[in-house]
Amino acid sequence: MANEQFPSRCHVRRGSDFRxxxxxxxxxxxxxxxxxxxxxxxPYPRLGISASRRLGGxxxxxxxxxxxxxxxxxxxxxxPEGIDLIVIPRPEAxxxxxxxxxxxxxxxxxxxxxxxx
Numbered sequence: 001m002a003n004e005q006f007p008s009r010c011h012v013r014r015g016s017d018f019r020x021x022x023x024x025x026x027x028x029x030x031x032x033x034x035x036x037x038x039x040x041x042x043p044y045p046r047l048g049i050s051a052s053r054r055l056g057g058x059x060x061x062x063x064x065x066x067x068x069x070x071x072x073x074x075x076x077x078x079x080p081e082g083i084d085l086i087v088i089p090r091p092e093a094x095x096x097x098x099x100x101x102x103x104x105x106x107x108x109x110x111x112x113x114x115x116x117x
Contacts, residue, residue, distance in 0.1 A: 012048030
């Protein structure tokens with residue numbers, strides 16, 4: 001399906017975009033991840049992932065990134081528009097696609113409500 005693709009325009013890659021989200025300090029969290037966000041002025045959401053070595057070895061970090069990208073891809077139509085989501089996985093949590101698919105839209109919705117305030 002065309003609406004379930006993950007085009008490159010939906011990636012946050014520039015360091016300035018990551019810094020802007022961190023400086024805005026609008027964030028939400030659950031047991032699996034922390035999400036920082038800021039408005040991007042675009043008609044679609046974008047995803048950035050910050051997986052540090054504290055999370056684990058390369059295999060663990062890459063697994064988290066794959067699962068987060070897939071969760072974003074399949075739930076992109078349920079995410080708020082015009083927002084950059086910077087996701088930081090928590091080291092204590094074990095990644096599972098089903099849990100991330102449920103948590104990502106819920107947390108992004110909370111984040112969008114916080115940004116409106």
